[in-house]
Amino acid sequence: MLRRLGWIGLVAGIAMLVYWTAIAMIPSTLMSMAMGRLEQNAPVNAMGHAPLSTAERRIIVRPSPDLAYSTCLFDVTDGPVEISVEPIDAPYWSLSVFDAETDVAFIRNDREAGGAAFRIALVKEGQAAPQGVEAVRVSSDRGLALLRILVPERDAFAAIDAARRTSRCGAVE
Amino acid sequence: MRLALRILLALILGIAIGLGAAWLSLRAGISAFEERSGPWITSQNFGSAEASDRERAIVAVRGLMALSASEAIYFNAATDSDGRDLDGGCRYRIAGPPLAARWWSVTAYGADAHLIPNPDHAYSAGGDGGDAVLAITGPEPGLGEIATPAGEPFELTLRAYGPGEGLIGSELPRIERLSC
Numbered sequence: 001m002l003r004r005l006g007w008i009g010l011v012a013g014i015a016m017l018v019y020w021t022a023i024a025m026i027p028s029t030l031m032s033m034a035m036g037r038l039e040q041n042a043p044v045n046a047m048g049h050a051p052l053s054t055a056e057r058r059i060i061v062r063p064s065p066d067l068a069y070s071t072c073l074f075d076v077t078d079g080p081v082e083i084s085v086e087p088i089d090a091p092y093w094s095l096s097v098f099d100a101e102t103d104v105a106f107i108r109n110d111r112e113a114g115g116a117a118f119r120i121a122l123v124k125e126g127q128a129a130p131q132g133v134e135a136v137r138v139s140s141d142r143g144l145a146l147l148r149i150l151v152p153e154r155d156a157f158a159a160i161d162a163a164r165r166t167s168r169c170g171a172v173e
Numbered sequence: 174m175r176l177a178l179r180i181l182l183a184l185i186l187g188i189a190i191g192l193g194a195a196w197l198s199l200r201a202g203i204s205a206f207e208e209r210s211g212p213w214i215t216s217q218n219f220g221s222a223e224a225s226d227r228e229r230a231i232v233a234v235r236g237l238m239a240l241s242a243s244e245a246i247y248f249n250a251a252t253d254s255d256g257r258d259l260d261g262g263c264r265y266r267i268a269g270p271p272l273a274a275r276w277w278s279v280t281a282y283g284a285d286a287h288l289i290p291n292p293d294h295a296y297s298a299g300g301d302g303g304d305a306v307l308a309i310t311g312p313e314p315g316l317g318e319i320a321t322p323a324g325e326p327f328e329l330t331l332r333a334y335g336p337g338e339g340l341i342g343s344e345l346p347r348i349e350r351l352s353c
Contacts, residue, residue, distance in 0.1 A: 007179065007183060010180075010183045010187070011183045011186050011187045011190065012187070013187070014183065014184060014186075014187025014188065014190075014191065015186075015187045015188075015190035015191040015194065016191065017187075017191065018187060018188050018190075018191025018192055018195070019191040019192075019194045019195050019198075020226070021191075022191065022192060022195040023195055023198070023199075023226045023227055023230045024226050024230075026199075026229075026230040026233055026234065027229045027230055027232075027233040030233045030234065031233065034238075052294075053288060053296075054288060054294060055287060055288040055289055055290035055291070055296070056290065058287050060238065061234070061285075061286040061287060062280075062282055062286050062287075062330060063287075063288065064278065064280060064297070064332060065280060065288060065294070065296035065297050066278050066280075066297055066299050091275075091276060091301070092275060092276055092334055092335065094240070094244060096238075096240055096244070098238055101229070102229060102232065102233055102238065103229075104240065104241045107240065107241065107243070107244050109244065109335070111335070144238065146238060148240075150276060150334070152299075154294070
């Protein structure tokens with residue numbers, strides 16, 4: 001009887017270990033896959049500008065068809081990465097930064113920015129932001145910065161698309 | 174030899190049960206989250222370091238790179254207000270008072286969590302936070318309506334950008350089946 005309970009305990013222990021490992025690995029695995037697909041959009045440490053989401057374009061699940069997405073796949077392994085955002089004439093825009101575990105490291109929207117341009121430098125421990133640039137500490141070397149811009153109607157996209165291309169992302173020299 | 178075989182069997186069984194439990198846990202998906210209002214379900218832990226491993230995994234599967242609750246709140250519905258599964262072959266009206274938010278939008282997604290193919294790109298409806306929520310879905314959408322897949326289930330996501338403090342717990346739009 002005790003022997004049988006021992007085997008049941010072993011199976012239960014293995015099952016729990018596998019369950020928690022799988023659950024813990026899913027966010028970083030899916031993030032890594034999404035970043036791989038987004039690399040079609042732009043290289044690492046550069047801003048890429050995606051067209052409006054459609055049913056045919058399947059980069060990430062549940063995209064908002066009302067938003068224009070610009071992305072910067074960042075890698076701070078060799079040094080900080082600077083992102084500059086220029087104001088955009090749209091009802092809403094925001095810059096958000098996600099680490100490799102999908103946690104949000106930074107968000108600023110148009111109202112918080114006061115409708116003005118701003119610059120941030122993504123840094124990891126031991127790195128310093130350039131003087132005068134706001135430092136945003138990230139907990140992983142790689143991650144994703146995402147500029148979301150509300151496109152109230154599809155006809156407004158062309159002007160918004162032109163405006164968002166003034167925003168920049170790049171390694172600090 | 175017999176012991177080694179038993180250990181191998183325990184290992185295989187444990188892995189199978191563990192992976193099966195993880196699959197079931199994620200399959201329950203967003204409906205396992207606790208904050209509900211009528212057919213709408215949400216979590217305020219999206220994108221947050223406070224999110225549990227399970228919440229983070231579900232969000233990664235269902236809506237990677239969701240904003241945190243201070244910036245946007247995502248409500249999801251797989252049923253109408255009478256508790257019936259959403260059916261792409263039926264017409265629905267999503268209607269309610271203005272939301273405590275800067276902007277709202279209602280989007281339909283297929284069972285694969287992607288936008289539903291249609292020639293007019295009729296994926297969503299939206300408005301200023303001060304506007305009453307109104308959206309119509311159906312398999313043959315009229316102008317300004319949202320397309321849904323005939324004969325297939327679908328889900329709705331209500332996004333509220335710039336949510337006010339009173340949004341959670343406030344009256345959310347009803348999802349009313351008009352016809353099938």
